[in-house]
Amino acid sequence: MxxxxxxxxxxxxxxxxxxxxxxxxxxxxxxxxxxxxxxxxxxxxxxxxxxxxxxxxxxxxxxxxxxxxxxxxxxxxxxxxxxxxxxxxxxxxxxxxxxxxxxxxxxxxxxxxxxxxxxxxxxxxxxxxAPAITRRLIARFARRDDPSLPGGHDRAAQHSRLSSLTPRETEVLLLISHGLSNSELAAHLHLSEATVKTHVARILAKLHLRDRVQAVVLAYQTGLATPAHPSPVGEAGR
Known part of the structure; x- marks a missing residue:
C-alpha cells in the first residue's frame, strides 16, 4: 500500500x-x-x-x-x-x-x-x-551580476560545475530553463520520460542542486540561458 x-x-x-x-x-x-x-x-x-x-x-x-x-x-x-x-x-x-x-x-x-x-x-x-512569476524571474536572473541572487558571488565555480555536464545534459538544462516539463522534454528530444528523468537527476547531482528551480537560476546566472533565447515549444518558456 x-x-x-x-x-x-x-x-x-x-x-x-x-x-x-x-x-x-x-x-x-x-x-x-x-x-x-x-x-x-x-x-x-x-x-x-x-x-x-x-x-x-x-x-x-x-x-x-x-x-x-x-x-x-x-x-x-x-x-x-x-x-x-x-x-x-x-x-x-x-x-x-x-x-x-x-x-x-x-x-x-x-x-x-x-x-x-x-x-x-x-x-x-x-x-x-506560477507562470507570471517565472517570466519575471527570467528577466531578473538575466542580470547575472546581481549579488542578491543565489550564488551571486561565485561565478567561476558555477561555470566550472557546468563543464562537468555532457552535451546532452547541457541541452536538457537549457530546456529546463525555459520551463519544459519532463513530458515536454521527452517529446522535444524524442526520448522516453524515464530517460529524461535520468538526465535531470544526473544534472542536479553533478551541479549539487536541490531541484529544478535552482537549475533555472544557475542556467541564467551563467549565461547558458538568456531571455532572448526563444523557447523551442512556444509558450512553455514564458
Missing part, C-alpha cells in the same frame, strides 16, 4: 488552513499538522517530519520566509519541500523564498486541482512557480 503524502499547513487564517486540509484530504493527502505562526510551523515540521510544507508568507511572531530558512537549514536527514503560498504577488517575496530554499511559489487563488498538483510535483523532486 502506498504511503500517503504528509503535509504541514502554516497559515494564520483558520479558514485557509481548513480549506486546504479539505482539498488535500479529498485526494488522499494527509495533513499531519497545522500552524498559525512561523515558529509553530518550525516546531510542527520537527515533530511530524512531513513531505511537503504549505507556508504562508505573512504570519505573526515569525514570517514564512524565516520559518522556511530554519526548516531547510536544519541538520536533518528528512528535509521537506516547501511551497510558499501568498495573496501578495510581490517580487521581493519570490526572490526571498528562493533564497530561503523554497521549491515552489504559488498565489492563494490557484484552483484546488493546481494545489494538489503542486504538492505532488514538489514531493517528487520537481519545482514549480
Amino acid at each position: 502506498t504511503t500517503p503524502l504528509r503535509v504541514v499547513i502554516a497559515d494564520d487564517q483558520a479558514l485557509v488552513r481548513t480549506g486546504f486540509t479539505m482539498i488535500l484530504g479529498a485526494q488522499g493527502i494527509e495533513v499531519v499538522a497545522e500552524a498559525d505562526t512561523g515558529a509553530a510551523a518550525v516546531q510542527a515540521v520537527r515533530r511530524t517530519l512531513p513531505d511537503v510544507v504549505l507556508m504562508d508568507v505573512r504570519m505573526p511572531e515569525m514570517d514564512g520566509l524565516e520559518a522556511t530558512r530554519r526548516i531547510l537549514s536544519a541538520d536533518s536527514e528528512h528535509s521537506p519541500r516547501v511551497i510558499i503560498l501568498t495573496t501578495f504577488d510581490l517580487d521581493q517575496y519570490v526572490y526571498a523564498a528562493l533564497n530561503a530554499g523554497a521549491s515552489g511559489f504559488l498565489l492563494k487563488d490557484i484552483s484546488p486541482e493546481h494545489l494538489v498538483n503542486a504538492v505532488r510535483t514538489v514531493q517528487t523532486g520537481d519545482a514549480l512557480l
Whole structure:
C-alpha cells in the first residue's frame, strides 16, 4: 500500500488552513499538522517530519520566509519541500523564498486541482512557480551580476560545475530553463520520460542542486540561458 503524502499547513487564517486540509484530504493527502505562526510551523515540521510544507508568507511572531530558512537549514536527514503560498504577488517575496530554499511559489487563488498538483510535483523532486512569476524571474536572473541572487558571488565555480555536464545534459538544462516539463522534454528530444528523468537527476547531482528551480537560476546566472533565447515549444518558456 502506498504511503500517503504528509503535509504541514502554516497559515494564520483558520479558514485557509481548513480549506486546504479539505482539498488535500479529498485526494488522499494527509495533513499531519497545522500552524498559525512561523515558529509553530518550525516546531510542527520537527515533530511530524512531513513531505511537503504549505507556508504562508505573512504570519505573526515569525514570517514564512524565516520559518522556511530554519526548516531547510536544519541538520536533518528528512528535509521537506516547501511551497510558499501568498495573496501578495510581490517580487521581493519570490526572490526571498528562493533564497530561503523554497521549491515552489504559488498565489492563494490557484484552483484546488493546481494545489494538489503542486504538492505532488514538489514531493517528487520537481519545482514549480506560477507562470507570471517565472517570466519575471527570467528577466531578473538575466542580470547575472546581481549579488542578491543565489550564488551571486561565485561565478567561476558555477561555470566550472557546468563543464562537468555532457552535451546532452547541457541541452536538457537549457530546456529546463525555459520551463519544459519532463513530458515536454521527452517529446522535444524524442526520448522516453524515464530517460529524461535520468538526465535531470544526473544534472542536479553533478551541479549539487536541490531541484529544478535552482537549475533555472544557475542556467541564467551563467549565461547558458538568456531571455532572448526563444523557447523551442512556444509558450512553455514564458
